[in-house]
Amino acid sequence: MKNQENLSPPPPPSSRERRFPWGLLLVVVFVSWFVWNSLVPSLPEPNKAPKLYSNQCQQDIRSTLLSAIQAADHSIYLVMFGLSDRAILSALSKKIREQVPTKIFYDRSGSLNLSRYLRGGDIYPIKNVGLMHQKILILDHQTVFIGSANMTTASLRMHDNLMIGFVSKPIAQFLQEHEPYTSGYFKSAVGGQEVELWLLPDPRGHALSELRKKIRTARKSIQIALFTFTHPALVEEVIAAHQRGVHVSVIVDLHSGLGASAKAVEKLKEAHVPVLLSQGVQLLHHKFIYIDESTLLTGSANWTKSAFYKNSDCIIALHRLNPDQKKFMSRLWTSIEANASEK
Structure with a gap:
């Protein structure tokens, strides 16, 4: 006779065993959302406020530009200091062949010999x-991307950058009418948001003067992230803001902070302005100042005399940031600050 114990049915599953793995489902949903948000580009839309992009906020700038x-x-x-990313070059070459x-x-000095790769284009x-x-x-004479990122693989994939994208025919026309090394200023509204643009070099100093004025308007906070910071007038403005009680935070690229920007960093520290240096092999390539969690100035210009008086550069200002833009900047600053230290 067989053992009755072997013939008895298995015990019913416990309540723990019957429980649906909600925790695992939430993890899968979050990871899926994270991957989707990172890989699927969100392009600028007509009649909408400018979009902000940064790899540090889980956005793939390279994929965004390729899709656009x-x-x-x-x-x-296209006006670009560094242009060498093979996927970008391939996309541009394809458009030239399509007679766009x-x-x-x-x-x-910053790019490949593009005549070899982009034959048929101007x-x-x-x-x-x-x-x-x-x-x-x-x-298409209307969609504009401006920022700190070069179109090199390292800049788009590894280095820390900020890019702004929007749809504006007036701004597009202004920029296309002002070729490199042409100074200019333009003010417009994009999706109801006030936008200002300065094209450098600016021998008369209007752009520098406006930047200094905007620093002086700060009442509560200033957050600055820069690749290179050497302009003495801007160092003094930041110190003055700190001394009148504005909460100032400055983060400078590690390599620059120990090299070209070392004097400015030391002067800020002597004035007890909080200064951090980025960490890691990637460049902190930002060029932005965020004032009172309301006004953002960024672009291609480092805070140097050369940027304002010698180089062909650009500064863009967004005023009265909306809730989504503020949330983005909060995430970006948290990421930058988390990867920086005093040394």
Whole structure:
């Protein structure tokens, strides 16, 4: 006779065993959302406020730019210091073959010889006393991307950058009418948000004067992230803001902070302004100041005399940031600060 114990049915599952793995489901949903948000580009839309982009906020700037270029039907206008990423070059080459009018200005010292890769386009290599340092992409005479990122693989994939994208025919027209090394100022509204632009070099000093004025308007907080910070007038403005009670935080790229920006960093520290240096092998390539959690100025210009008086650069200001933009800047600053230290 067989053992009755072996013939008895298995015990019913416990309540713990029957419980649905909600925790695992939430993890899967979050990871799926995270991957989707990182890989699927969100492009600027007409009649909407500017979008902010940074790899530090789990956005793939390279994929965003590729998608935007691939969607262009009527024109491509590009002003770029560094242009060497193979995927970007391939996308541009394809558009040229499709006979989409393409005009590109680039700095010879920062890019490949583009005539070899982009045959058939209007390609203008530039070599001047100052750097052709702008980073501007305009598509179909209306979609604009401006920021600190070069179109190199390292800049798009590894280094810390901030880019702004929006749809504005007036701003696109202004930028296309002012080729590199042409000074200019323009003010417009994008999706109801006030936007200002300064094109450098600016021998008369209007852009520098406006930046100094905006620092003086700060009442509560100033957050600054810079690759290079050497301009003595701007060092003094930041110290003055700190001394009148504004909460000032400055983060500078590690390599620059120990090199070209070392004197400025030391002077700020002597005035008891909180200064941190980025950590890691990547460059902190930002060029922004965020004032009172309301006004953001960024672009391609480092805070140096060369940027304002010699280089072809650009500064863009967004005023009265909306809740989504403020949330983005909070996340970005948290990420930058978490990867910085006093040494």
